[in-house]
Amino acid sequence: MLKDLGTPTTRSAFRSAGETPLRSAGTPRDVRRRRTVLVLVILACFTLIVLDARRSAGSPVEPLREAAAGVFGPLESTATSARQPVDNLRDRFAEMDRLKAENEKLKKDNEDLTRELTTSDYARNRAQELDKLLKVAPAFTMTPARVIGIGSAQTFSHTVTIDAGTxxxxxxxxxxxxxxxxxxxxxxxxxxxxxxxLIGDRNSTVGGRLNASMALGFVSGRGEVGGTLDYKLIDPKARPKVGDRIVTWGSSGNAPYVPGVPIGVVTSVTANEGSLGSTATVKPYVDPTRIDTVGVVTGPPARPPRPQITGKGN
Amino acid sequence: MIALRIGLAALFLMIAVTVQTSVLTNIAVAGVTCDLTLIVVIALALSRGPEWGAIAGFAGGLLLDVVPPADHTAGRWALSLAIAGYIAGLIRRETSGSPVGPLGVALTVVLGTAVSFFIYSATGSLLHDPSVDWGEFGVRLGIAAGYDVVGAIVVIPLVMWIMGRVQPARERRRVAP
Structure with missing residues (x-):
């Protein structure tokens, strides 16, 4: 059945012109037209790729993306609201039940950890080292949004669509x-x-601070489905420990990352081969396959993070 | 008639892209979703031939490239699905217009999945996209192929039946002697 796929045009065209015509090949004109369509389509694809490959701001594909998002955003939104039956179906799978139980446990653990995080290490260190004035998680202005589309593993990229825009x-x-x-x-x-x-994407790097020692480092995604992260410290002598928690240290101007957001917990540490330092494996607090409602930080706190001491710190 | 067919094909592709990005990802197996768009492209190719396969593949892939949450270089899925659709159309020609058997459809879907996923990954590598991970390729392809066959069992007969209803009379005569 597949034997003709790899062979060039001439053979099937010749065959069909010969005395034992293959019913399949069609007339030479059909074959020619078919080839022309294929070549045109492939050329169109290459043109697109070349036009969009530089990822510059003025990519001609951008208007197309805008238009597509304009049409498919509402569609995806509707489809997401109508996914209750799918959710029920999913819950029938035993595997999913296991995950659900695990998720419950993790959620509870996370809550505990977060509470611990806000009350102990981070607050204590900050309080001691920075004249007891910093609040842990400054009250940023948040815009709630819902996840309406998730990139699949086939695309390799870890991205989601949310239903909030400009x-x-x-x-x-x-x-x-x-x-x-x-x-x-x-x-x-x-x-x-x-x-x-998502932070689990291979293109993503976040500045992360070890809670216990306040050491700075970078968290980068591995591109794995579970969203596992790699953590490298700037100071090669500093060593993360298993169980250490990592929070963002924030970028200048609070973009792209605001400070003090929990990222994950260190699950294992391996020494770098051939160089100083060590790489830690970090399990993120957020399960990338189970994101639903999220918040976008749309505004900074009234003043950069040192307004009052009335936080949850004590 | 031709306008109706094109409209139907466009409708199928739009539904497929929407469902694939926002509903099927919630029942993903290890992150891998069912490539509903690919399945629809294969169904169109099986019912209409390689030209339709290539053009439907291009259109469907282009949608996958630009509809959020896509964040890769546009044109990669378009190329992958266009070639997969063309090949699926050739398989239909090979069996001379008569309905392709269930096994043939399943094999076509597996082949289409393999071809499209390989082209997508290969173009990513050529463009130095750091997110492409060849170590994961085999596992994800295996899951995707299995999942796509399951999806195809439902979708392909449906799409082919509807496309068959709007077939021109002369073609219907040729197919069903």
Whole structure:
């Protein structure tokens, strides 16, 4: 059945002209037209790739993306609201039940950890080292949003669509988080939707601070489905420990990441081969496959993070 | 008639892209979703031939490239699905217009999944996209192929039946002697 796929045009065309015509090949004119269509389509694809490959701001594909988001944003939104039956179906799978139980446990653990986090290490260190004035998680202005589209593993990229866009004050390079920790940052916006690059993507790097020692480092995604992260410290002599928690240390101007958002917990540490330092494996607090409602940090606190001491710290 | 067919094909592709990005991702297996768009493209190719396969593949892939949350270089899925659709159309020609058997459809879907996923990954590598991970390729392809066959069992007969209803009379005569 497949034997003709790899062979060039001439053979099938010749065959069909010969005395034992293959019913399949069609007339030479058909074959020629078919080839022309294929070549044209492939050329169109290459043109697109070349036009869009530089990822510059003026990519001619951008208007197309805008238009597509304008049409498909509402569609995805509707489809997401109508997914209750799918959710029920999913819950029937035993595997999912296991995950659910695990998720419950993790959620509870996370809550405990978050509470611990806000009350102990981070607050104590900050309080001691920075004249007891910093609040742990400054009250940023948040815009709630719902995840309406998720990138599949076949695309390799870890991105989700949320149903808030420029109309809601969401712009690129804003921090996205949920109740348990950091989700990612906004990389692309349209009127009514925004695309969020999750921290588990290989293109994502976040500045992370070890809670216990206040050491600085970088958290980068591995591109794995579970969203596992790598953590490298700037100071090669510093060593993360298993169980250490990592929070963002924030970027200048609070973009793309605001400070003090929990990222994850260190699960294992391996020494770097051939160089100083060590790499830690970090399990993120946020399960990338289970993101639903998120918050986009759309505004900074009234003043950069040192307003009052009335936080949850004590 | 031709306008109706094109409209139907466009409708199928739009539904497929929407469902694939926002509903099917919630029942993903290890992150891998069912490539509903690919399945629809294969169904169109199986019912209409390679030209339709290539053009439907291009349109459907282009949608996958630009509809959020896509964040990769546009044109990669378009290329992958266009070639997969063309090949599926050739398989239909090979069996001379008569309905392709269930096994043939399943094999076509597996082949289409493999071809499209490989082209997508390969173009990513060529463009130095750091997110492409060849170590994961095999596992994800295996899951995707299995999942796509399951999806195809439902979708392909449906799409082919509807496309068959709007077939021109002369073609219907040729197919069903």
């Amino acid at each position: 109309a809601d004050g969401v712009h690129t390079d804003m921090t996205v988080l949920n109740g348990t920790g950091l989700v990612g940052r906004v990389v692309r916006t349209t009127q009514g939707t925004a695309t969020v690059l």
